[in-house]
Structure formats: C-alpha cells, structure tokens
Amino acid sequence: MAVTSTYRRAGPVQRFWSVIKDICSRPSGAIGLALVFSHVALALIGPFIVPYDYTTMNAAQMLSQPSAAHWLGTDHLGRDTLTRTLLGGREAILVTGIATPLAVLWGGLVGVFFGLVGGRVDDVLMRIVDAFLSLPWILKMLVLIVTFGTGIEVLIPTLAFFYGIPVIRIARAATHDVVARDFVQAARARGHGRFTIIWQELLPNVRDALLVEGAMRWSWMLLAFSSLSFLGFGVSPPTPDWGLMIADARGFMSFSPWGVIAPMIGLSSLIIGINLSADALAKALGIDRAQKAPV
C-alpha cells in the first residue's frame, strides 16, 4: 500500500519566493533589494536611456554647472556627468557579478572538501589561508594586475581567486557543523564515496551559509573594484566608471562638486543596497553572521 502524506517538501522555486518575501517584509531588506534591482536594471537598459553619448567631448562646455541641457553639469572634458554616472556601474556590476559566483563556487567546494577530509592536510591548508588573509587585499591584487594587465579578463579571475580564499574558511566551518551529524554518518556507513557525500549531504546543508557569504563578498568585491579603478588600476578610460570618475573629478571639486557627488551617490547606493539585502537574506535564512572585518 502506498503511503500518502499531506506533507510536501517545498520545491526550490517555492523556497526562493518565500525567501524573497521574507526579505521584502523587512523595511531595510525591501529598500536594499529595490536598490540592487534598480542598479542591475539600469546597467542593462542604461545605454538606451542616457541623454548623451558618454564619449562626446565638448571643449566649449568644460566643467559647466548644472543646466537644462546637462542636469548634473559636465566634467573636465565637457562630457555629460549624468550620462556617465548612469553608465558608471555597468563595468563594476559585470565584473563583480561574474567574479562573485566564481569565488563562492571554488572557495565553497575547497572548504567543504577539506572540512570533510580533515586531519593534517586540513591544518596545512588553513595555515596557508591564514597567511593569504594576513596580506592586505590591495597588495595581493596589484601584484597580479601589474603582472597581467588591467582588462576585465584579468580582473575577474583575480577578484574571484582572492575573494574565494575567505570563503574556504566559512565553508569549512559550516561543514564541520554538519559532518558529525547522523545523516552524514549514515551515508558513510552506506559506503558512499566522498564526492557523493559532498554533493548529496554536505552541499545542501552549507548552501545557505554560502549564499549569505556570497552576498557579503559581492559588496566587498565591489568596494575593491571601485578602489582599484580609483587608484588607476581598474577600468581604463574612456569607459565610465564611478571610481575613475571620482578620481578624475577630484581636482575640480571646488568648481563643480557634482562631478564627485553624482558618482559617489551611485556607488554608495549600490553598496549599501547590497549590504542591506545581505543582512536581510541572512535573517531570512536564519544564518547568524558573525561580525567580521573586511578582507
């Protein structure tokens, strides 16, 4: 006789929507999510709605004040500040949007694997992770960027590599919490191999912790990316980018403050949006996120 039950496990789609609902039910989460969505949407449709071409220079209109033609004025080459601000997040979102999942993926898999294996290999790996974490992020990244150049094809793997290292720690700690539980022991007793255990027993249980970690990594990666741009090691001109725009407009702050204020608002609103969403996501998934300093 078939056993019938009214209980049905929520599918992934249902679970996704319930988490989104939970995030939106908190004011900070709703604001954060709205900010992130509008930035992503802007990155997608930006080129179709901006009033000017972002490379059009105008020698007669250098550093002009806000006017009907240029709502936020123009920069030191006579380019429209509003246009460049609206487009300034595209590169950053593209790079960090690809690098974040990569970082979580490789850091998560390595962390789970060594959390399961344990023993001496695990100890050695953690020492290496500690050693990497004790170097300032900017030094690690600059070495690779100076070596291989500054294009997207260098920035994405560089960010993904270095930001995956702290994920190893999180994944390993989360795995340690699960590894001693009965269902993992049962899987071992059934004779499953390591990779089956990782795939079927461990990953589903550390997934939530990794998602929250990924959201936080995203904001830190964005911070790193824009700082690199600001220092002149990120996006190359004339591509509009907030970090680069602030660096360029800094010298003319006293004549045209909008040149720095507009990109500052763009960058800050995206980063704050991601942070608010990440906090709400952590609460929605029931992950207790310990206080950590940025790496």
Place this chain on the structure above:
Amino acid sequence: MLSMLMRRSALGLITVWLVSIIIFIGVEILPGDACTAFLEREAQGLLLENCRRDLGLDRPAWMRYGEWAANALSGNLGVSPDGQRQISELVGYRLRNTLLLASGAILCGIPLALFLGIVAALWRDRPFDIIVSTTAIAAMTIPEFVSATLLILIFSVWLGWVPGIVLTSSNAPLAEFFPEVLLPIAVLTLVMTAHILRTVRSSVIETLASDYAQMALLKGVPYWQMVFRHVLPNALLPTINVVALTIAWLLGGVVVIETVFNYPGLGRMMIDSISDRDLPVTQAIALIIASVYVGVNLLADLLTMVANPRLRTAHLRGK
C-alpha cells in the same frame, strides 16, 4: 595555559613564514627584476648579465629566498637598486608616518566606539541608537576613498577648516604634519569606530539579556551597578578580537586613504613600489604589514585568554 600560549605563538610564526614564501613567489612572478628596473632601456646583453651577477640574481630562487629571509630576520631589508640606499632607512620614515596616522585613529576611535556602542545598546531602538547604527553601517560599507573625498569636499573645500591634501615631505618632523594629518585621521577613525561600535553594541545587548544580568536586577542590584559590574566586563571581552581585526585592516585600508590625501606613508609607498617594480621595497613593506597583522591578532588572542577566566582555568577542569 602556558602550552596554549606557546601553541598560538608558534602558529603565528608559521603564518609569518608562509607569508614570506607567498611574498617571495608573488614578487618572483612579477615581470622584470631589480636589474631591468634599474637599467631601464639599457637592460640587455652584457650590462644586464653583469648587473644580475652583481646583485646575485643569477642564483636559483630558493637560495635567494634563504638569503632574503635571513637578512630580513636580522632587520636588514636589503638595498634599493635605484638610490643604493638601505631600504630600512627608506621604509623607516614611511612607517613612522603611517604609525602616526594609525595611532591617531586608534586613540580617537576605540574610546569613541566603546562610548557610542554602549550608549546605543543601553538606549536600544531609541532615536540615538538608530542614528548611530545607521551612520555606522554607512561608514562601514561606503568605500574609504568615497568617505575621504566627501570629508575633503565638506571640511576643506566648502568650510575651509583643514587642508585637504598633505604636502609635507616624508622625513619632516612629526609636528609639521599638523594640521594636514587631521582629515586622514578623521576618515580612518570614522571607519574604525563604525566596525568596533557595531560589535560593542550587539555584544552589550546580548549580555543585557543574559540570565545573570537579569538575575542581578531581580535580586535588587541597582541598574547602573548591574551594567558596570556584571554586563560590561563580560560584554567587552569579545571586542578585543574585533579591535585587533580592525587595526589589522587599518594597515591595508590606509593604502587608499594615503593615496587620496597624498600622505607620505607606507601604503602609498607600496603602490608606488609595485608600479615602479621596485621589488625589494615591495617585499619589505608586504612583510612588515603581514607581520603586524599576525602580531596584533596574536596579541588579541593572548589578551582574550588572559582576561577570560574560563579559558584561564581550562586546564583545571581537565579540558
């Protein structure tokens, strides 16, 4: 307890050793070496070979690593190829300037964070707490170069109170850095305070809700005595580690802030040295920063152990 202290110190030393290997490998993969940087366009043929032989660059990597590490241990960080000067001398002034910046931020930031964090926790969810917490989140998440530029715009360009850029040379006496150093210190303090404050606040709130704090209130201990005698000593213990992490972060975050303010510190020197391929200087700075990071974290662990009675007496309970 003693064995635990030894164990932690040994782990710290191993970490520094691994860091030195990573630094060495990292600098190895940088294109060019001290000779190509020194000779620039003439870096070819016999000249390059002679230079490499003079500096010992033709030897295998492990030999050079051994020599570098041994010299670094005795405080000799090598000679810069361009000026033929001691790196320890070049780095010394920069380190002093960065320490001025860092100590200013630490001296202002820690008391401020403790005060604001405790008050915000005691007045939880009141307007004061909401304002402080929101400002802290904003200060933590916004990139340092943005908050630095904002402060320059407000206090230097609009109000004209303090200079927004540092023009003092790196080896000037410390007194000459005032008032230029105030704005960089303010930015560092802002970010540091935000990080520490958040931990202090949540830790105090957690402790206030604990059984023993409630018990103290119920048996008639006055509120303020409960706060000062029962809550704060327990709540502030975990903040030692966050303070350490924040100080360690400070050394990396200072790179961007020094560049914004044109401040002649270690961080800006690091960026310059990487761009110029001045490899010995890069190695030296990386090693200094990493050692400070490991050292501060180690100190925090030791302090926590000494201050925490449960860890102090762990061996008595046979743990």
